[in-house]
Amino acid sequence: MTGALGRLRRLTPALVLVLVGLAVWQWYVTASAVRPQVLPSPLRVLTEGWAFRAQIWANALPTLQVTAVGFAVSLAVGWAIAVAVDFSPWLRRALTPLLVASQTLPIIAIAPLLIIWFGFGLAPKVVVIALVTFFPIAVGLIEGFGRTDRQATNLLRSMGASRWAQFRYVRLPGAMPSFFTALRIGITYAVTGAIFAEYVGASAGLGIFMNLQKNSFRTDLVLAAVLVTALISVSLYGLTFLVQRLVAPWSRRG
Template sequence: MSISPTDRVANDRPAAPASRRPAGVRPARWAPSMILVAILIAVWESYVRLADVSPRVLPAPSRVVVQGWANREVIAGHAASTLQVTLLGFALALAVSWIIATCVDFSPWLRRAVVPLLVISQTLPIVALAPLMIIWFGFGILPKLLVVALVTFFPMTVGLVEGFASADRDSDRLLRSMGASRRQQFRYVRLPSAIPRFFTSLRIGITYAVVGAVFAEYVGASSGLGIYMSQQKNAFRTDLVLAAVVVTALCSVVLFLSTYLVQRIVAPWAAEDER
């Protein structure tokens, strides 16, 4: 039985051992950071207690935890709203990124036309655009989704474009010499080459997405961690503001780590390359 050239190229990639864990989710890699955080929290707690700082100015970490837990149901409701905006906006940016990067890869002329515009788009201040989104699209979920998408689509698009461009030229020429179509070259060579850079940019984008969602809620929203922090700030509840900040950070960390699990499922060979 004969084996097609495209199948041979696809099967040449070594399979990753199932027992190895991606570098990003190894507990040992996080241990120094966790120790440093624990030290900083201990110093913070000691300073507040010894200096007798007002909770309105700087609450102790223990107070932040106690008050955050006491208001956990309210905070959880706002966190769910923020996560909804984050995931929907990120999904929109992800879809747009794939479409733009794929079209750019198939058209050199489009690459020269679009890539400079992508760079220019990052010079536009989101601080100025977010209020305009509210004016143009109202106070619903759409303007918040657009803000998140604007914040996150650039790193993912650039990561894909550069990943496609980094494909092995010898493999491309080999497939062309064997009669492979442009679509087959993309599927078996250029797409696998882009996966590692894509997941790197995905991790950058997902952390930006949470920040973008919170900022969009500051501009105009009825629920979400952003509007919750704004309300508590106006009430001089610094402890609850910091509790919401902690929840926001935890959401970012969970989403960041989830990208490693997705990579492990979708492209385990790319996860092994990051070891």
């Protein structure tokens, strides 16, 4: 109970700032009589979003599916790269520049090519999400493995422990704080990546819904979909703390 109250107190400044921003937004729209096609009021966004909740939810489900699959692939690739790099100094020197270079790729230019190569199915969207999110996962794990307590590693080595045993009992647990930090960064990128991937090739999803409503000058519904996207991102971000509590409670900081 005390912990919950403490977290609520930490969130209070952010909530107050959001409420103030919404109040100013509502006041400006009302006072200036700006057209809703240009800038709808927060109240209109909520009202219209609720009226079209069935359509928004129907499009949110494909986005969640793509996000889950793409991020699962990203986790698998990130873990595989990080573990391989940790076991092989040669791979560290070979792969680290490539990891950095992968983040310089213009996704907006590559995405249409992915449609040509993989078609309009799930594959190109999964690749986009993986390209956007695997870097923080891999780098977070690599840095976490590198911060392992040297004294503990030396102790296991002096006791004749194998490289795998040192990794399992020292390096892997020690990397968990860095991993979950990277996980929180990656999961928010995953939702954004899914929305972008839908723009370049999908039949349903929040990205498609936003694009259709934009073309119909329904700015209120575009913002309602943006709100749902933000809620999904925040929910997934919060879910990582629960996963951390269940999987690696010793790694929680503060």
